[in-house]
Amino acid sequence: MxxxxxxxxxxxxxxxxxxxxxxxxxxxxxxxxxxxxxxxxxxxxxxxxxHRHNVVERSLALVIAALLLYVPANFLPIMQLNLLGQSSQDTVWSGVVGLFDTGMQGISVVVFLCSMGIPLLKLLCQLLVLLTIRLNIGRSYGLLLYRIYHHLRDWGMLEVYLMGVLVAIVKLADMAAITVGLGLVCFISLLLVQVWLEVAMSPHQIWQALSGEDDHAGD
Structure with missing residues (x-):
């Protein structure tokens, strides 16, 4: 240096x-x-x-993996609760619907945005940004989408939602029989893939590629 x-x-x-x-x-x-x-x-x-190798290709693979995990992570059962002979299966989506139905519409909207809406928007922005670089089309739109992505970063709180789920499991463990569902595995996998994506998608190289300073970001 x-x-x-x-x-x-x-x-x-x-x-x-x-x-x-x-x-x-x-x-x-x-x-x-x-x-x-x-x-x-x-x-x-x-x-x-x-300056990392194959930034675009590696990031694209991670974004696609995250998008494939998004649906099962949010709509498959996170846990099955058995209490006094009654059984219920809970998903991220059913949690949002449950809050809405119990009169907590404001909280349900916040939970939906932070755990489902904004994380999906972030992934779509990343996908489109990487495609503009990979296909060398619409890089001006890619710049706009990448700015939007950076504004959204602080609002996607999957890790906070995961901590809430883990706390609930610990507190309910002595009161009911709890079975961890496939949705929780997918949710944790989605979180880990997104963390890996944050590391792999080097901001310096992405900004350079979008501005035309570096046409070899994928090398």
Whole structure:
């Protein structure tokens, strides 16, 4: 990485040649990386970005896997509850419907958006962004969709919903017989795939590919 104390004044460089550390705000010249290399801040050691292999192809595979898991994760039973001879199967969708039917419409809308609606929108935005790069069409729309995706990131709360499910299972374990359903396995798999996707889909390379600075993001 170039030394930030270089005698060349940073203010004379174009913005595209500069990068700022997200942790300590150090402004420095943007280094050019080879495949597999990563740039770190010389002051605090924070990883600025990395240049990964086959970003688009790997990310596309993960997005498709996440979309395939989305339906079973939300509509297959998460758990089966047996209490006093009565049995019920609960899914993410039935939880939303149950809240709505009991008069908590506002909470049901929030749960639907954070656990089903926004996660699906995020995946669709990622899919379309990657397709614009892979097919080299409509990259201006890809830029817009990628901005929308970044605004949606903080609203998709699958991990919070999962924690709520696990807490419910622990609290009900002494009161009823609980059987974990296939939906919970799919839900956890969906969460893990999305976390992996966040790592694999290098923002630096995606932004460069969408702006036309790097036409080899898939290499």
């Amino acid at each position: 170039p030394d930030p104390s270089d005698t060349e004044r940073l203010s004379d460089l174009p913005l595209n040649d500069l990068v700022a550390c997200h942790e300590c705000d150090l402004l420095m010249r943007k280094p050019r990386l080879a495949h597999g290399e990563k740039a770190e801040c010389p002051r605090c050691g924070y990883e600025l970005y990395a």
